Amino acid sequence: MTRHFYKALFCTLLGLAAVADSVGAQTPEFRGQWQQGGTIFGKVPAGHGVRVDGRQVKTTPNGDFVFGLGPDAAKEVKVEVVAPDGTTAVFARPVVQREYKVQRVNGVEEKHVTPPAELTERIQREAELVNAARRRVDERADFLQDFIWPVTGPITGVYGSRRVYNGTPRSPHYGLDIAAPTGTKVVAPAAGIVTLAEGDLFYSGGTLIVDHGYGLSSTFIHLHKILVKVGERVEQGQAIAEVGATGRVTGPHLDWRMNWFDVRLDPALVMADKPMPKGTQD
Ligand SMILES: [Zn+2]
Structure with a gap:
């Protein structure tokens, strides 16, 4: 010793x-x-x-x-x-301790706030699909790339906010919401392998997961269209999906989530030193 x-x-x-x-x-x-x-x-x-x-x-x-x-x-x-x-x-x-804000979201379809009991099984099954994709261990060093913005636009939702939908508190929001019109191309922020591509999950609508290796993954939700398939390798900057308004939403935006296995991360911190370019949203 x-x-x-x-x-x-x-x-x-x-x-x-x-x-x-x-x-x-x-x-x-x-x-x-x-x-x-x-x-x-x-x-x-x-x-x-x-x-x-x-x-x-x-x-x-x-x-x-x-x-x-x-x-x-x-x-x-x-x-x-x-x-x-x-x-x-x-x-x-x-570790800096954060204070998360409360965000009230009104005008959400009531079934997305208090889903009927017959949907419980579907919701659990879908959550398990997503968790399984995030648990994968793949020793590719794509995570070392300098991440780029998947879309640009106004930030309309932040990581960790305590969400209240139509007046009812629900679990916190662990994504970064970037508003953009339906059909806007989403590009891969870093290279990776597509580990989940589902067109219609109950809460998240069109859902795509790209695994950047060693447990780091990006999840994109509320997509209008997914342009890649499970197992496909994508390169940084490649168009992989289109922004949409599917699942529990009030309007079109990209919700970008990042994970290290089961640990939920804030994409805004990964992008902290890369301010969003202005006027690039078209
Ligand atoms: Zn969101």
Whole structure:
């Protein structure tokens, strides 16, 4: 056991941040926003392992990795880096806690607010389809691409907002809504493999999932049309769907969701340093 190990362990117990800074070669490079909903990209020397709050994070052969901070992530996250000889260094990082707003949405069809009992089975089945697509483990490093906007337009809904539909509180909204006319082309924000393409799910309408590898996926919902098939590889910038107003909506928009496996992420944070180009919406 090295001194560093004990130092890291001791400081972890005390809950101090950035304790293993002197480990040198093992210090991961991080990119991303340390806040709830953030996607963190990192790099460690090849052959090192990574765990985040005890959860295994697969690394590419080059040592690249990605993980997500959920909407309710705790105030601090611990990233453990395990060297090939088993030496472990712990890096604690503070996580900015967000306050989510309440968004009232009126004029939604009542069946989408309080679905009749006979739809329960369908709704559960569809949720399971989506969850299964997001759980896939595919070791492609498409997630390393610099993400681009799938469509551009006014942001009309944000991640984490507590939604009240026709006056009835429902589960929070974990997507980024971008208003655009029906038929507007949606392009792949990064390359990937299509893992789900369903024309008519109850809540989400036309639904498409693109897996960017190592658990990072994009989900696009309320689509008018899907232009790709399950199993197909798509390249960054390729037209994959058309904006629509299907499912629980009041008007046409793209709802873009991102996941790291089951962890829901905020696409706006991934795009934080890429302001939406003006006047490109046509
Ligand atoms: Zn939405």
